[in-house]
Amino acid sequence: MSVLPPVRRDRVVAQLPQPFTKEAALHTKNEFNSRVKTACQEHKTGTVGRFKISKVIVVGDLAVGKTCLINRFCKDTFDKNYKATIGVDFEMERFEVLGVPFSLQLWDTAGQERFKCIASTYYRGAQAVIIVFDVNDVASLDHTRQWLQDAMKENDPSSVLLFLVGTKKDLSSPAQYSQIEQDAVKLAEEMKAEYWAVSALSGENVREFFFRVASLSFEANVLAELEKSGSRRVGDVVRIHSNSSNVYTMSRKKQSNCCK
Ligand SMILES: Nc1nc2c(ncn2[C@@H]2O[C@H](COP(=O)(O)OP(=O)(O)OP(=O)(O)O)[C@@H](O)[C@H]2O)c(=O)[nH]1
Numbered sequence: 717m718s719v720l721p722p723v724r725r726d727r728v729v730a731q732l733p734q735p736f737t738k739e740a741a742l743h744t745k746n747e748f749n750s751r752v753k754t755a756c757q758e759h760k761t762g763t764v765g766r767f768k769i770s771k772v773i774v775v776g777d778l779a780v781g782k783t784c785l786i787n788r789f790c791k792d793t794f795d796k797n798y799k800a801t802i803g804v805d806f807e808m809e810r811f812e813v814l815g816v817p818f819s820l821q822l823w824d825t826a827g828q829e830r831f832k833c834i835a836s837t838y839y840r841g842a843q844a845v846i847i848v849f850d851v852n853d854v855a856s857l858d859h860t861r862q863w864l865q866d867a868m869k870e871n872d873p874s875s876v877l878l879f880l881v882g883t884k885k886d887l888s889s890p891a892q893y894s895q896i897e898q899d900a901v902k903l904a905e906e907m908k909a910e911y912w913a914v915s916a917l918s919g920e921n922v923r924e925f926f927f928r929v930a931s932l933s934f935e936a937n938v939l940a941e942l943e944k945s946g947s948r949r950v951g952d953v954v955r956i957h958s959n960s961s962n963v964y965t966m967s968r969k970k971q972s973n974c975c976k
């Protein structure tokens with residue numbers, strides 16, 4: 717029996733949300749992958765929908781608007797006063813995608829140099845990385861390369877979905893914005909990231925963006941389950957044998973000099 721309340725009606729995804737721009741999109745298909753749709757219809761999504769939670773990390777320079785972006789989506793609030801995130805915070809968001817419950821764990825990390833060290837210890841195991849910059853601050857866009865590098869030290873690039881997100885769109889004129897968009901789209905293509913531009917103040921594109929993150933993460937998770945199942949049927953019970961490799965040894969963290 718589930719102890720969780722039902723998913724909010726405004727977190728139900730029935731159609732694949734479209735990218736912000738086709739020039740820098742993770743994919744431009746109009747619909748969810750047909751194998752994923754079939755698996756959902758047949759309730760054969762394996763661990764997805766039961767206990768799978770997708771970890772999403774949000775990184776970027778200090779004060780670019782990471783916390784405000786998350787708060788606009790999760791709490792529908794906006795605070796004009798800057799309060800630096802110390803280390804990390806996280807929010808859980810529950811969705812229903814193609815009839816299957818799916819949760820995102822959104823990790824809001826600190827951009828300030830002195831907290832970066834603590835924050836980076838939470839980067840590991842991300843299924844999606846959201847790199848945030850301020851569309852009014854070219855330096856914050858330049859720094860996204862470094863954020864990407866830091867986030868990828870802890871993750872497997874082949875299985876992470878990347879998003880490059882420009883915030884504070886409300887503060888820029890159309891002319892200023894289109895200038896930075898060109899560079900951002902180019903950079904997103906280079907990074908193999910999907911580009912979005914949003915405003916936490918007005919709410920522009922915030923919901924659309926997180927729905928896209930949830931949907932693409934969901935799709936990737938179900939596809940991974942289908943691959944993994946191989947000869948095994950998805951939905952079957954996975955038995956762990958005593959001679960299985962030691963997951964604890966495998967996942968032991970690399971020693972680092974961070975925060976020493
Ligand atoms: N006009 C406008 N201001 C914004 C927007 N998003 C954030 N801000 C402002 O920018 C400042 C910093 O926002 P935060 O969300 O706290 O920044 P952060 O990236 O979380 O910063 P750290 O936690 O230090 O890494 C605050 O004063 C916000 O009110 C936006 O979309 N539009």
Ligand SMILES: [Mg+2]
Nearest residue numbers: 782783800801
């Ligand atoms: Mg913050």
